[in-house]
Amino acid sequence: xxxxxxxxxxxxxxxxxxxxxxxxxxxxxxxxxxxxxxxxxxxxxxxxxxxxxxxxxxxxxxxxxxxxxxxxxxxxxxxxxxxxxxxxxxxxxxxxxxxxxxxxxxxxxxxxxxxxxxxxxxxxxxxxxxxxxxxxxxxxxxxxxxxxxxxxxxxxxxxxxxxxxxxxxxxxxxxxxxxxxxxxxxxxxxxxxxxxxxxxxxxxxxxxxxxxxxxxxxxxxxxxxxxxxxxxxxxxxxxxxxxxxxxxxxxxxxxxxxxxxxxxxxxxxxxxxxxxxxxxxxxxxxxxxxxxxxxxxxxxxxxxxxxxxxxxxxxxxxxxxxxxxxxxxxxxx
Ligand code: AMP
Ligand code: MG
Numbered sequence: 280x281x282x283x284x285x286x287x288x289x290x291x292x293x294x295x296x297x298x299x300x301x302x303x304x305x306x307x308x309x310x311x312x313x314x315x316x317x318x319x320x321x322x323x324x325x326x327x328x329x330x331x332x333x334x335x336x337x338x339x340x341x342x343x344x345x346x347x348x349x350x351x352x353x354x355x356x357x358x359x360x361x362x363x364x365x366x367x368x369x370x371x372x373x374x375x376x377x378x379x380x381x382x383x384x385x386x387x388x389x390x391x392x393x394x395x396x397x398x399x400x401x402x403x404x405x406x407x408x409x410x411x412x413x414x415x416x417x418x419x420x421x422x423x424x425x426x427x428x429x430x431x432x433x434x435x436x437x438x439x440x441x442x443x444x445x446x447x448x449x450x451x452x453x454x455x456x457x458x459x460x461x462x463x464x465x466x467x468x469x470x471x472x473x474x475x476x477x478x479x480x481x482x483x484x485x486x487x488x489x490x491x492x493x494x495x496x497x498x499x500x501x502x503x504x505x506x507x508x509x510x511x512x513x514x515x516x517x518x519x520x521x522x523x524x525x526x527x528x529x530x531x532x533x534x535x536x537x538x539x540x541x542x543x544x545x546x547x548x549x550x551x552x553x554x555x556x557x558x559x560x561x562x563x564x565x566x567x568x569x570x571x572x573x574x575x576x577x578x579x580x581x582x583x584x585x586x587x588x589x590x591x592x593x594x595x596x597x598x599x600x601x602x603x604x605x606x607x608x609x610x611x612x
Contacts, residue, residue, distance in 0.1 A: 305463075308332060313339050313444055315468025321455060322462040322478050330458070331451050331465075338450065341366050342443040344389060345399050355389065355437060359430035367427040372550060373442045377419035380558035380570070385419045385529035387431075389438035395534075397525045398440070402516040404523065410532035417529050445507060445553025448472040452549070469513065471506040472549050482597065488512075490540035490582055496605060497580070497588060500597040505549035509556035510541035510582075526560050537563030538583055545594065546577035555579070564589060568610045 305320045306328045312335045321327055341363055343349040350366055362370075370386070377384045389398075390413045396402035405413075421432025431437065439446075444467040452472055455463055463474040464483050473483040482500035489496040490512045499506055511524030511534065528535040542560045546552040555577055559567035564581055571579060571591050578593040587606045590598050600607055 310335065312336060313343070313447070313467070314345065315444070317468060318466040320464045321460055324455065324458040324460040327455055327458045327460055330454060334451060334454055335447060335467075338365065338443070338447050342369070342439045342446075344438050344440060351437060351439060354429060354431070358433070358435075359428070361427045362429050364427065367424065367429070369439065369442065369446050369550075370422065370429060370437070371424045372446070373439065373554065374419055374422060374424070376442070376551070376554040376558070379574075380555070380562070382419065382529055383561040383566075384441060384554050384558035385417055386437050386439060386441065387417050387419050387422060387435045388527050388529050389436040390434070391417060391527055391529075391532045392438055392440070392525070393436075394532075395523065395525075395527075396516075397514060398438070402523075404518050405532075414529070414532040417532070441509075441557040442550055442554050444468065444470040445505065445549035445551070448505060448549035448553075469508050470549060470553055473501050473504050473506065476502040487543050487580055487582075488541070489586070491586065495601055496582070497598060497600045499543075499545065499580070499594065500599070501545060504545050504547060505552040506543060506545050507549065507552035507556045508541055508543040509560045511535075511560075512540065526557060528561050535561040537561060539563060539567075539581055540584060541582045542567070543580040544577050545579065551577060571610065572612060 305322045308319045308328045310317050310332055319328055319331060341350040344351055346352060350362055354360055354362060373386050377386060392398055394405040394409060394413055416434035421435050423430045448465055448467050448470050451465055452474055455474060461475045462478050465472040471485050476482055482502045485499045485501060485506045486495040487497045490510045509526060511526060514525035515522050524534045526535050537560060539560055542556050544552040544556040559579060564583060578591045580594065581589040587608060589608050589610055591610045595609060
């Protein structure tokens with residue numbers, strides 16, 4: 280064999296190998312857990328999806344506030360007790376974020392959320408007196424954690440719905456990476472976790488929805504990031520022509536009216552992104568922008584009631600609006 284043809288044989292073999300790698304499709308799964316549909320796309324690693332699903336189910340058994348059998352429900356009933364290492368890790372991490380957001384995030388909001396019927400039971404509009412009475416017990420500072428022992432103040436009950444999916448996404452990311460996965464996209468019902476890049480070396484593309492039309496309005500190109508959206512449009516009901524949504528302002532006990540319709544947070548940590556998407560929604564644009572300037576450990580996209588899109592300046596290079604006519608403003612330092 281001549282040198283030239285030997286070389287082309289080697290090149291051909293390399294190309295074949297490469298294309299066989301490329302055509303090795305992803306493992307995909309769609310499961311219903313934590314009250315939402317989750318979609319996983321994972322490249323490489325054996326058995327990883329079955330393990331991921333098992334992990335989600337395990338965490339759901341701990342954190343679900345709607346299941347009476349969960350560890351969290353038992354804690355809420357008893358007002359205190361010893362919890363698993365997992366719950367004893369999440370609660371203090373969430374409390375630190377309640378503190379950081381000045382109580383815009385408050386995991387003791389559960390009695391109020393339940394009164395509105397957002398988690399279980401019938402959706403209803405509680406009276407002002409009922410909300411005032413329930414809100415009196417809403418205060419994350421009444422939760423104390425010492426090792427695995429958690430104690431709740433009188434009347435307080437914890438809802439981890441604002442942070443559990445983000446925490447779960449972080450645990451899944453760790454688990455998949457430990458199993459050798461370098462490329463995956465996990466969507467836990469609006470909590471997206473991009474692991475590495477796509478197998479072709481490009482960033483993952485995560486769409487942001489228009490809170491009003493529910494069509495996609497923009498795309499974020501990301502790798503190794505959590506992209507988490509909170510929006511009033513995700514869970515709501517109407518009574519007498521008024522819309523009530525599930526993100527509660529702990530200061531009033533009512534659905535937050537901050538002028539925002541959705542907040543998307545991009546951060547390395549799924550837990551941080553999840554906690555902040557909820558909290559910044561409550562804070563509104565101005566306070567949220569101040570929070571970003573003070574911490575700089577996340578970026579965010581906000582959609583307000585006029586349909587204007589605001590993005591923090593760190594996202595400029597990875598943000599593409601779908602319509603050329605979209606009103607987009609950049610939040611700068
Ligand atoms: P998310 O979808 O992550 O924005 O979380 C919203 C869920 O968290 C709601 O369905 C409630 O169960 C709970 N929640 C609502 N408002 C708050 C709040 N201000 N702080 C903490 N949790 C909240
Ligand atoms: Mg959240």
